Amino acid sequence: MANLVIFHNTLDIADVVRQLQAEDWEIDPLDLAEISPHLTEHINRFSVYSTHEIGITPEDYGTRLVVDFSTLEEELIPAA
Incomplete structure (x- = not known):
């Protein structure tokens, strides 16, 4: 259940x-x-959690998130 909550929050x-x-x-x-x-x-x-939606097929979700994470990599690389 915890994994499902994390997935939903994501x-x-x-x-x-x-x-x-x-x-x-x-x-x-x-x-x-x-x-x-x-x-x-x-x-x-x-x-108690509702289970009346179990038979409903969920909509497809978008897996693409366009964010430039290169600045994070620069933060992790120590300065020479």
Whole structure:
């Protein structure tokens, strides 16, 4: 269940980033690197979850997120 929650949060984060990019926001890879899809707030770990949607085929999700992470690589390379 935890893996599914993380996966769902990852898709939600990617959707928000795409929406911001569509609104001409500049996405800083350093800020994006600080976001974790492993959220623990508002998760009812042992609660009752709805299963009425099990028979519904989910929509395809976009796996492509266009963000230049090269600045992260530059941060990790020590200066000579």
